[in-house]
Amino acid sequence: MNIPFDISSIRKDFPILNEVVNGKQLVYFDNAATTQKPRVVLDAISGYYEHYNANIHRGIHHLAEKATSAFEQSRKRLQAFLNAQFSEEIIFTSGTTDGINLVAATYGRKFLKEGDEVIISTMEHHSNIVPWQMLCEEKGCILKVIPINDEGELLMDEYEKLLTERTKFVSVVHVSNSLGTINPVKEIIEKAHAVGAKVLLDGAQASSHLHLDVQDLDCDFYSLSLHKIYGPTGMGILYGKRDLLNAMPPYRGGGEMIKEVTFEKTTYNELPYKFEAGTPNIADVVAAKYAIDYVETLGKANIAAYENELLKYATEAVREIEGLKIIGQAKEKVSVLSFVIDGIHHQDIGVLLDQQGIAVRTGHHCTQPLMSRFNITGTSRASFAVYNTKEEINLLIKGLHKVKRMLG
Amino acid sequence: MTINEIQDELISDFELFDDWESKYEYIIDLGKQFPPLEEQYKTEDNIIKGCQSRVWLNAYMDGDLLKFEADSDAIIVRGLVSMLVKVLSGHTPEEIANADLYFMERIGLHQHLAQTRSNGLAAMLKQMKAYGFAYQAKSVNAE
Numbered sequence: 001m002n003i004p005f006d007i008s009s010i011r012k013d014f015p016i017l018n019e020v021v022n023g024k025q026l027v028y029f030d031n032a033a034t035t036q037k038p039r040v041v042l043d044a045i046s047g048y049y050e051h052y053n054a055n056i057h058r059g060i061h062h063l064a065e066k067a068t069s070a071f072e073q074s075r076k077r078l079q080a081f082l083n084a085q086f087s088e089e090i091i092f093t094s095g096t097t098d099g100i101n102l103v104a105a106t107y108g109r110k111f112l113k114e115g116d117e118v119i120i121s122t123m124e125h126h127s128n129i130v131p132w133q134m135l136c137e138e139k140g141c142i143l144k145v146i147p148i149n150d151e152g153e154l155l156m157d158e159y160e161k162l163l164t165e166r167t168k169f170v171s172v173v174h175v176s177n178s179l180g181t182i183n184p185v186k187e188i189i190e191k192a193h194a195v196g197a198k199v200l201l202d203g204a205q206a207s208s209h210l211h212l213d214v215q216d217l218d219c220d221f222y223s224l225s226l227h228k229i230y231g232p233t234g235m236g237i238l239y240g241k242r243d244l245l246n247a248m249p250p251y252r253g254g255g256e257m258i259k260e261v262t263f264e265k266t267t268y269n270e271l272p273y274k275f276e277a278g279t280p281n282i283a284d285v286v287a288a289k290y291a292i293d294y295v296e297t298l299g300k301a302n303i304a305a306y307e308n309e310l311l312k313y314a315t316e317a318v319r320e321i322e323g324l325k326i327i328g329q330a331k332e333k334v335s336v337l338s339f340v341i342d343g344i345h346h347q348d349i350g351v352l353l354d355q356q357g358i359a360v361r362t363g364h365h366c367t368q369p370l371m372s373r374f375n376i377t378g379t380s381r382a383s384f385a386v387y388n389t390k391e392e393i394n395l396l397i398k399g400l401h402k403v404k405r406m407l408g
Numbered sequence: 409m410t411i412n413e414i415q416d417e418l419i420s421d422f423e424l425f426d427d428w429e430s431k432y433e434y435i436i437d438l439g440k441q442f443p444p445l446e447e448q449y450k451t452e453d454n455i456i457k458g459c460q461s462r463v464w465l466n467a468y469m470d471g472d473l474l475k476f477e478a479d480s481d482a483i484i485v486r487g488l489v490s491m492l493v494k495v496l497s498g499h500t501p502e503e504i505a506n507a508d509l510y511f512m513e514r515i516g517l518h519q520h521l522a523q524t525r526s527n528g529l530a531a532m533l534k535q536m537k538a539y540g541f542a543y544q545a546k547s548v549n550a551e
Contacts, residue, residue, distance in 0.1 A: 022428065345482035347460040351520075352484075355428045363460040377481070378460055406433055407483060 004302040011387050013038040013294075024357025027392045032177050032205060032336050032383035033361050034227045038294050041231060044287035055279055057256065071282055074289040075272070081292050082222060082239050083213040088271035089245065091238040092280050096204040097127035099223030099238030100171070102275065103200055104131035106248040107221075108169065114140035116168040119197075121146040121154055121183075122373050123176040126366045128202045132171060146172070148373065152179040152328040160191060167197040174206035174222075178365040178379065179328025180311075180336030182210070189219055198244070204228055208385070209307060209334040211300055214239050230385075231291030232284035238275075245271050252277040303386045307335035310384040314393045321400050327379050335384040338365075341400075344407050346378045352403045353380075358396055411503060414495045415511035422515045431516075432484065439487030445479035456528040456535060461485045463528040467539040474501045474543050476536060480528075488512075488520055488529055496536050501547065504540030509533065 011017050014036045019026045028036060048070070054063035056071050072087075079087045093099045108131075112118070118132050118141055136143045144167075146159045154172075170192040175182050189199045200221035203212070207224040214222050221244075225236040240248075250257055250268050254277035259267040268274050295303065314337050318324050323342035341349065350362035363378045364371045371378060382396060409417070425431040449466040456463040461482035468475055476497040480486040495511065496504050512518050521530050 345461060347482040348484050350460070352432060355432060377462075402429075406429070406436060 004305070005298055007306075007387070007389055010298070011389075013040070014387050015039060015042070017387060021357040021359070022355050027358040027395050029382040029384065029388065029392070029396065030359045030361045031208075031385035031388075032228075032365075032381065034233065035208060035230045035385050036387070037232065037291070038230055040290045040294055041287050044290040045232060045283050048283045048286045053283075056282055057273075067282055067286070070286045070289075071280070074285045077289040077292050078237050081212065081296070082237075083215055084239050085215060086242050089239055089242050091240065091245070091272045091275045092285055093223070093236045093238050094234055094281070095225040095227070095236035096202060096223045099221070099236060100128055100200065100202060101131045102238055102251045103171075103221050103223070103240070103248075104135045106251050107198070107244065108132075108135040109139070110247075110249055112139050112141050112168050115166065116141045117144055117162075117164065117166045118142070119144045119146060119159070119162050119167055119170045119172075119192075121172045122148045123152065123154075123179060123181065123367065123370050124171075124173055125177055125202065125204070126368070128171055128173060129369070132169075141168075142166075145369075148370075151330050152176065152181045153330045154181075154183055154188075156184065156187065159188065163191055163195050163197070165195055167192065167195050169200070170197050171200040171202065173202040173204075175203075175209065175334050176328065176367075176370075177205045177336070178338055178367045178370055178381065179330065180205075180333040180338070180383075181328060181330035182206070182332040182334060184332075185219070186217055189217060193218070205334065205336075208295070209300075209304055211304075220244055226284070226288045226291060229291055230294055231288045232281075235281050235284035235288060242271065245275070250274050250277070254278045256280075298386060304334075306386060307384050310388055310390065310393065311335040311337060313390050314382065314384070314396070317393055317397050318400070320397065321404065323404075324400070327374055327376070336381060337383070338379040338381045340376055340379050341404070344403070346380045348407055349380045349400070349403050352406060353396070353399050356395075356399045356402065358399050360396075411495055411499055411507045415509070415514075418491060418495070418511050419514045435487035435517075436483055437487070438490045439480075439483040439485075442479075442486055442490035442493075443477075445477050449477065450479065456531045461528060463489060463532045465532055465535055467536070469543060470498075472500055473498050474504055474539060476539075478532065485520075485529060488517065489532065492529070492533060492536065496540075501540045501543035505537055505544050507537070507540075 016036045052063045052066040054067045056068040075087050075090050078090050120132055122145055132143055144162045147155050172188055174185050185201055192199045198220040201219045203222050203224040208229040220241050222239040227233040257269050257274050257277040259269050325340050327338045346362040353360055361381045445464050450464045454464045454466050461480055464479045466477045476493045478489045478493050480489050512521050
């Protein structure tokens with residue numbers, strides 16, 4: 001394949017890749033959990049603290065102005081990244097989970113009532129299950145679940161059968177963290193809208209791999225985490241359509257989200273501040289812009305093409321491991337390779353690969369109902385990012401042979 | 409042997425290994441040789457759930473001594489579990505409650521105890537000591 005960028009120079013952008021783990025050069029294949037951060041992001045964080053740390057929006061001094069301006073530039077950058085129509089549709093959160101909870105607790109509480117139905121899918125992360133269960137319990141709503149086939153794809157016919165005039169909300173994952181499946185979200189949204197339901201997409205996994213356009217998707221909400229897009233941890237965004245966000249009650253009370261406070265009554269600030277109570281995570285919001293710049297300079301399409309090449313290579317290569325079965329063989333996938341090996345517990349695989357300096361994730365990946373669907377307790381998951389190489393995949397294969405030999 | 413004598417013996421066993429492979433091969437062997445817990449004791453009450461592997465722990469008094477039997481669905485954790493059982497099982501509740509476990513750290517396996525959520529080992533150790541405290545209190549009350 002004609003790689004449109006130089007991987008060895010990309011690797012130099014990520015200082016952590018030089019780490020030595022258990023005496024071996026680190027091979028980092030846990031990118032679906034979190035990606036590593038390029039130097040520009042690290043510099044942006046320390047640069048903020050070294051040069052213009054100040055609380056935003058209220059100060060009139062130089063540092064406060066500078067910090068506020070950087071903070072709001074990040075919002076605009078993320079607006080462009082999602083192609084949102086208005087910058088106030090971008091709400092800063094602590095991450096994907098926080099965004100989903102916000103929608104369930106505000107939109108959900110205000111607009112859903114007893115007997116209404118919420119649809120999620122079998123492949124949801126716990127963070128897109130539990131907030132809806134909590135809402136359903138409180139309001140007496142019914143949670144329905146879209147089933148999947150053995151390849152790990154949503155059964156769209158079954159989805160259609162679940163949709164009725166009682167369906168008020170559909171919340172599904174754009175890309176599965178455990179399987180890598182890319183869901184047909186545009187179709188999901190169209191069909192939900194046809195019965196008058198609103199749709200939230202959990203974009204935690206999709207955002208680093210796929211081109212995003214919330215206007216084209218026509219989703220009502222989109223929640224994502226920056227730490228999965230080469231950005232800082234503890235920071236994410238919730239996109240919501242402006243009219244919906246305006247109609248929703250505030251989530252948390254405190255500073256910044258108010259217009260005027262008396263002991264008798266408080267009026268709330270306008271969007272997006274209505275949903276951003278308290279001093280936000282300024283340093284990481286500022287650094288987020290640099291992560292997005294980094295990704296877009298490389299080009300998301302280029303990154304996706306390269307990652308797909310790695311996935312294809314790895315999918316072929318693991319075939320030589322006897323007894324290995326890939327979990328998640330959807331036609332449309334991102335670079336996530338989840339697998340089980342006959343007679344070997346996933347945790348043993350993880351421990352022995354770690355001894356060889358190879359970081360994979362093992363366990364249920366916070367998708368226990370999905371694991372139950374496949375009658376397993378967990379998988380081993382290698383997930384690839386732009387800085388990974390085929391040489392590293394060869395080390396994984398070698399490592400797996402060793403695991404098999406030691407446990408055989 | 410006292411708890412500390414058993415710990416010291418394990419530490420010297422592990423000093424024979426000079427690379428990670430032989431060390432883990434030994435733990436895997438320990439896991440394979442460790443007698444499985446009878447199915448009747450693999451109950452919801454006895455399970456300690458980690459994010460990744462499950463550990464079962466059964467405790468009973470044999471005369472004055474508190475004894476443990478345990479199991480895990482992952483083989484390396486099973487080997488580590490067998491060491492914890494070897495060190496703590498068959499001592500008085502008081503000795504178990506007050507035991508200072510240092511062998512995991514000395515062998516260089518403390519990361520497995522630190523991974524609190526992933527393998528249930530730390531929770532198992534806590535539970536073993538809790539049994540020690542509970543039976544200790546029971547015997548004091550009986551007096």
